[in-house]
Amino acid sequence: MHKKMKLFVSMLAAAAMLVLLPGGNAMTAHAEEAKTYSIKYIGGDINDWRYVPGNTFEDGMYHRELYYLKLNDLKDGDLIVIYPGDEVPNGKELDLSGFRLGNLTVHRDANVVVKTNGIKDCYVLAGAYAAINGDVTNAHLYDSVTCNFNNNVLDMVLHVSGDAKSSIACTGTVGMFQVLEDSTNNTRCVFYSIPNNTMKFYGGGIQFANCPSEPTEAYLQAKAAAGETTAAPETTPAPAANSSEYDKVPKTGESSQAAWLIGLVGAAAILFAGSYGLYKKTN
């Protein structure tokens, strides 16, 4: 009987240990949707990039520091819209490195040097002045932009109407460069597999040696690889209200520290008892 009791205590102690293993009782899963954030340069006393959630950034909106976005909110696949703000001083880059964006839109007349870990869809609107760091899968530029891509671009489309006025350069490779007449949707020209650091488009004309006008094997392979690895972030449709789901209201109860405290002390007592029992038995 005494032996059985000791065995029971030992088993109980082992069970308590398992329960108290970190994370043993917590298993959560998160599926996060892509979110949109708008960013603008604010001068004056702030003199820095600021952001607001959502796709508008109007004057007077409550905005926050960029570090806060990177620390708490931003994740791979999110959408960023850059709005024209106050004059950006030299060296004030928009540093989003560490994140691969689902979409980057540089708004009309915005001026930005942006650092990222890559962008799936990049839109540079007319009048924008941008330098983009990070590989881009699809770039759409609307005429009269000044834009430098400092890494590779897979597909680059320049949308024009009338004479092209943009200045574009890419220091990486460009898989495909197409000039598209927006009103008729006719392709003015298209080139594939433009080598490293040769893509230049100034004054309405290409400034690089002739490249194939048919898709190359290398391009098709790159395109297929991009299709596999850079699929658009799944935007899970908002689930219909689940009958067991509660409204979202901040939980203002005291944390369960008291329960943990009692649990820990109780477990310690049981473990000591088990240990002592075994010790006595061996001697």
Next chain:
Amino acid sequence: MKNFRKVLAVILAVAAVSCLTAAVVLIIRQVSDYIQTSKDMEELRASADTVESENTVPDSEITSPPESVEMSFEEPAPTPPQETPEPTPEPTPEPVDNPYRDSFLANDDMAAWLKIPDTEIDYPVMWTPEDEEYYLRRGFNGSKNDNGCLILDTDSCLEPLTTNLIIHGHNMKSGAMFGTLMDYKDESFFQEHRTITLYTKECQRNYEVIAVFNSQVYKKTDQVFKFYKFFQADTAEEFDDFYQNIKALSLYDTGVTAEFGDCFLTLSTCAYHVENGRFVVVAKEVESGDTYLPIQN
């Protein structure tokens, strides 16, 4: 077998010591959170007291009107008869320094300072629209703290002012944050603490408690009165729906009434009468207090 038992005994002993250590760490963390909150708040309150005393003009500096006015013996010039005397304009109170200016300057996220006179509730209210719960487990300076801060619901807004401002706070056993809000269950406590003050950047807003009730967070599909869903009343119907519900739920009659156009302040904390319970104090805005000078660095 003997060796195995010995090893097991040692493992259990080590685990027991680890449990005790974890318990001690928990206690130390709880105490240090409490001390840190108290210290931070004392500093901010002291700074507010200093500004308030600066705002109060000492009696000796008030220039009293002369006791006797010299009478003029000259004939007064005839004044044209007036049909209706012009109303004397109310003297506009001069804006004064915001007593909580140092706190506002210390943290941009602070939306207001909430004070219920003669209670422990005397804390900053944080507003982070992009992450409502940022300060739920963080102190005023952003460091981890189980007391958290009072937080203004992200659907509430001070500028422009929404009909209802909802403030959430932890119900701490230590009494910190909204740990003493439940005292309002007692009607005599209400009688002694009818007023609540909210110091915003622009002005001092005064409120009078209108209803005190137990409620809960409901399921999304529940078709019931949800106090935490009311922020703006654009019609009298919307206003009356909220007003009639809070009056019906109130634990006692406060004798305070409201009508469309009035604004509310709702204080909410966790309660344990049901799962996801909430204890709620609603106050109605009454005459505003001081207006404040713009806060500058």
